[in-house]
Amino acid sequence: MLHFTSDLDPNIHLAFTSREEGNLALHVNDDPRLVAENRSRLEDTIGVRRFSLNFMNQVHSADVFTVDPVARTSWLEPTAPTCDGLIDPTGEYPLAVMVADCLPVLFVGKDIATDRTLTAATHAGRRGLLDGILTRTVEELRAHGASLIEAIIGPSICGRCYEVSPQMAEESETLRTGIRTETRWGSSGLDLPATAQRELSSLGVQVRQSQVCTLEDENYFSYRRTPSAGRLAGLIWSAA
Numbered sequence: 232m233l234h235f236t237s238d239l240d241p242n243i244h245l246a247f248t249s250r251e252e253g254n255l256a257l258h259v260n261d262d263p264r265l266v267a268e269n270r271s272r273l274e275d276t277i278g279v280r281r282f283s284l285n286f287m288n289q290v291h292s293a294d295v296f297t298v299d300p301v302a303r304t305s306w307l308e309p310t311a312p313t314c315d316g317l318i319d320p321t322g323e324y325p326l327a328v329m330v331a332d333c334l335p336v337l338f339v340g341k342d343i344a345t346d347r348t349l350t351a352a353t354h355a356g357r358r359g360l361l362d363g364i365l366t367r368t369v370e371e372l373r374a375h376g377a378s379l380i381e382a383i384i385g386p387s388i389c390g391r392c393y394e395v396s397p398q399m400a401e402e403s404e405t406l407r408t409g410i411r412t413e414t415r416w417g418s419s420g421l422d423l424p425a426t427a428q429r430e431l432s433s434l435g436v437q438v439r440q441s442q443v444c445t446l447e448d449e450n451y452f453s454y455r456r457t458p459s460a461g462r463l464a465g466l467i468w469s470a471a
């Protein structure tokens with residue numbers, strides 16, 4: 232597990248799981264009991280209450296919701312909210328985002344006037360990124376009072392590995408100048424982590440990158456390498 236501490240609030244922890252923590256997604260035809268065990272073990276490891284992580288039913292949208300924690304005794308019901316970004320204006324509730332090649336982006340916001348901490352977790356694949364989910368997340372954090380914002384972009388497929396058709400590269404480039412790249416093997420590609428970093432920096436967000444490519448580093452799940460792969464999780468929680 233990659234672990235970071237927030238620059239804005241030392242009580243806020245940010246992490247990205249690896250294959251060691253197992254598959255954390257219920258939607259990839261894995262045995263739900265094993266996924267539940269992996270999630271419980273993970274909650275024990277990071278020291279949050281069981282069934283307290285707030286996952287999303289991610290659909291490559293640009294929808295960002297404010298977290299609405301429910302009392303759980305099962306991961307199967309009630310189902311997680313359908314969205315691709317979760318914001319917690321209180322910074323109290325642990326948030327989780329699942330990926331395997333897409334970008335898991337974790338945010339910490341600080342309301343300087345009241346010294347209040349806010350958190351967010353966002354899933355940004357090609358579609359969500361182009362549709363503006365990162366900007367949406369920053370706007371929502373600011374609407375909730377964040378005056379300073381930092382973000383960490385977790386393990387995801389890099390610009391030298393993410394191959395797309397020339398047509399898709401062209402279409403994406405018209406929406407985000409500079410997103411088109413060439414892969415290591417010379418075909419058309421997209422650089423999502425660099426594009427995300429540029430977008431967030433232009434909004435005044437302090438950005439860190441995990442620098443891990445999920446396709447190249449076999450310690451992480453990659454959908455491109457193994458379509459039946461599980462999902463890793465980006466996690467943000469308060470240790471206060």
Ligand SMILES: [Zn+2]
Pocket residue numbers: 388389390391392393444445446447
């Ligand atoms: Zn790569």
